[in-house]
Amino acid sequence: MAVIELADVSRAFTVTSRSGWRRTRREVRAVDGMTFSVEPGEVMGYIGPNGAGKSTTIKMLTGILVPSGGTIRVAGVDPSRHRLKLARRIGVVFGQRTTLWWDLPLKDSFAVLQKMYDVPLARHRENLATFVELLDLRDLLDVPVRQLSLGQRMRGDIAAALLHDPEIVYLDEPTIGLDVISKARLREFLAQVNAERRTTIILTTHDLDDIEALCTRVMVIDHGHQIFDGTLDGLKSSQSAPRTLVVDLAATLPPIQVTGATVIKTDGPRQHLTFPTNTSAAPLLAEIAANYPLVDLSVSEPTIESVITQLYNTA
Ligand SMILES: Nc1ncnc2c1ncn2[C@@H]1O[C@H](COP(=O)(O)OP(=O)(O)OP(=O)(O)O)[C@@H](O)[C@H]1O
Secondary structure, three states, X not given: OOOEEEEEEEEEEXXXXXXXXXXXXXXXXXXXXXXXXXXXXXXXXXXXXXXXXXXXXXXXXXXXXXXXXXXXXXXXXXXXXXXXHHHOOEEXXXXXXXXXXXXXXXXXXXXXXXXXXXXXXXHHHHHHHHHHHHOOOHHHOOOEHHHOOHHHHHHHHHHHHHOOOOOEEEEEOOOOOOOHHHHHHHHHHHHHHHHHHOOEEEEEOOXXXXXXXXXXXXXXXXXXXXXXXXXXXXXXXXXXOOEEEEEEEOOOOOOOOEOXXXXXXXXXXXXXXXXXXXXXXXXXXXXXXXXXXXXXXXXXXXXXXXXXHHHHHHO
C-alpha cells in the first residue's frame, strides 16, 4: 500500500507587486494538479528547476502548508490536519537550515529529540550508536552545533532526522555545499539506511549525482506540473539528446563527412561528432574507418544534465 498519495493536489499563492503607487496582485500556481503515489521503501528523486514547486510540495507533505485543492495522504493521514501525529513518522532535512540547537553540543540536541519524540531509551541508544558509527560523529558529540563545519552539521542533521525511526524521510538538498568525499559518504549512508530499514526517501536535489547514486525513481517537475515520472534509465531514453563520437585521426583534417553524424568541434587531429541516440554507432565507425586515417575512437552517452535540460526545454 502506498505510503504517500497525492490526488490532483494544487497550491496557489497570491503575490503582490508594486510599481510606483500601483499595487497588482496575481496568483502563482506553485503546484498544479499533482497526482502520484510512493510505495514503502522507494527512493524518489524529486527534481526541477528553481521555482518549479519542489519545496511547496514537500511543505504540503509535511503538513506545514495546506493544499489549495486536491487530497494528500501520508502514512495514512492528512498531513495538514494531523501534523503532530505525522511528525513522529517522518524525518525532514533542509540542507540550507539546521534543525539542531545552535548552542548545544550535538549529543544534547540528540537527547532533546529523544524526549520530544518519546523514543524508548534502549532504542535511542541503539540508533545513536549506529549513526555515530556510520556517520563518524564520535569526535563531534561534545561540540556545539555552531562550531561544526557544514559537512559535520549535515551529518548531525541527518542523524537527528532518523533517530526516531521515521518511515519516511524528506531530504531537501542534503548534499548542498559539501565536498566530494562528504557527499559520497552521505550517499552511502542513505543507501544503507534505505536498504536496512526500508525507509522511504524523497530527495530534492540539484546534484544529479545524488540521483544517480540513490534513486530508483525520478520525478521531474516544472511550473508545478509533473513532466516525467520513471526510472533514471527511462528518463535517459525518453529524450533524444545526441550521443557524441570522439575520433582521433592520424592527421589534422577538415571536418570529416559521415552519414548521419555532424562534426561539432575540431581540435587538431581530434574531431567531435554528434549523432542521434536511436542510431547505432557501428555503421558510423565502419564508414569512418573506411574513409579516414582512424587512430582511436570513443562514444559517450548523453549526460543526465543534457537529458534534463532537453526535457525542460520541450515541456
Ligand atoms: N510563500 C510564498 N508566497 C508567494 N509565492 C511563493 C511562496 N512560496 C513559493 N512561492 C512561489 O511558488 C513557486 C514555487 O516555489 P518553490 O519554492 O516550491 O520552488 P522550488 O522548486 O522549491 O524552487 P528552488 O529549487 O529554487 O528551491 C515559485 O514561483 C515561488 O516564487
